[in-house]
Amino acid sequence: MxxxxxxxxxxxxxxxxxxxxxxxxxxxxxxxxxxxxxxxxxxxxxxxxxxxxxxxxxxxxxxxxxxxxxxxxxxxxxxxxxxxxxxxxxxxxxxxxxxxxxxxxxxxxxxxxxAEGGGGGTQRQDVERACAQCQQYKAQLEQQQLHTARLQKEQAEEMRKKLHKLNKMEKGLQMFLFEDQIRALTLAKRSRRAVWSQDTVLTARKIRCAVGVKGYEFLRDLGYPLPSYRTLCNRLEPKIMVPSTMQEELVELGLGIISTCDSPEDNGAGDEALLGVMS
Known part of the structure; x- marks a missing residue:
């Protein structure tokens, strides 16, 4: 021991x-x-x-x-x-x-x-008071947990509704926009990072020929996802640049010119025009 x-x-x-x-x-x-x-x-x-x-x-x-x-x-x-x-x-x-x-x-x-001895009653009261406070704090904690759970459920439901709405909007955009145009909507306005498909370039050329230079630039200013004029010039193949005074002569020669579009600086005068030639 x-x-x-x-x-x-x-x-x-x-x-x-x-x-x-x-x-x-x-x-x-x-x-x-x-x-x-x-x-x-x-x-x-x-x-x-x-x-x-x-x-x-x-x-x-x-x-x-x-x-x-x-x-x-x-x-x-x-x-x-x-x-x-x-x-x-x-x-x-x-x-x-x-x-x-x-x-x-x-x-x-x-x-x-x-506790039955001296001061036992006071000690018992202190213990009972402490227990009552614990029960009160426990009830408050349960209420806070229920409130937090309710808020989380409401936020999750709201996010689900927003996601469903965005999906419907995307499906609606796909009816008249290509995927690269939809992707361009998420970029900054006139962002140079946009990569345009050949289908988008051909459609943009048709729009520019239909509405004219000012109408095309107006659509781009509004945020419509369209390539710039320079992109149209660089992407259209084959292409030739001729003065507008030669347009009638080329038509008479039967070279298969399908359309002519004025340049952004052309106001009807005899400037150069972009001509798309059929292959």
Whole structure:
């Protein structure tokens, strides 16, 4: 068996000293630890020897099963060899709790029985008040959780409706726009990153010939996804640039000219025109 856990004490059973284990009751165990002047948590093997208890802490007649002296159920150790120690808990300050020193036959009192003593009513009221606050906080937390769940459900429903509306809009755009035109709607206005398909270029050329230069540029200013005039010139193959004065002569020669479109700077004068030639 080990020795005494008190500071500056090396007593053990080998020299005839009786050892007592720390009580299981946490309140009384804390008082023992405080009086020991040690910052530690007692283990089941921790013991204090008989030299740390006053004579008044032992029962006069009763003996332990091992034949040694028996501590009172509420005994508190107060004798320790510690320089300049803090004020210990005296036996007069101890509560009437029944401890367990390894041989005590009586069971410790419950908290309800201890509360029946002095100040028990106040402690019971404090506990009941704390429990009421806990229930109130719990109810508030449940309300907040329900409110959060309701908001999440409403937001999810709103997003679902917006997504359905966007899908319908996309299907409507696909009826008169190509995929590259729909993609161009998500880019900045007149963005140079737009990549136009050949179908879009041919359709844009027809629109420009139908509405004229000003009408075509007006549509592009409104945000209609159409290639620029330069893109039309670069993408149309085969192509030739001829003065407008030669248009009638080319028609008479029967070169298969299908259309003529004025350039953005052409106001009806004899400037160059873009001619698409049939292959």
């Amino acid at each position: 080990g020795g005494c856990s008190a500071p500056n004490c090396s007593n053990s059973t080998t020299i005839g000293k009786q050892l007592f284990r720390f009580p299981k009751d946490p309140v009384r165990m804390r008082k023992w630890v405080i009086n020991c002047r040690r910052d530690f948590v007692p283990t089941p093997c921790s013991r204090l020897c008989q030299d740390h208890f006053e004579e008044s802490q032992f029962e006069e007649i009763a003996r332990s099963p091992a034949g040694g002296r028996k501590l009172k159920p509420n005994a508190i150790p107060t004798l320790f060899n510690v320089p300049d120690p803090p004020s210990p808990i005296s036996p007069a300050e101890k509560e009437q709790n029944l401890g367990d020193h390894g041989y005590a036959r009586r069971q410790p009192k419950s908290e309800a029985e201890e």
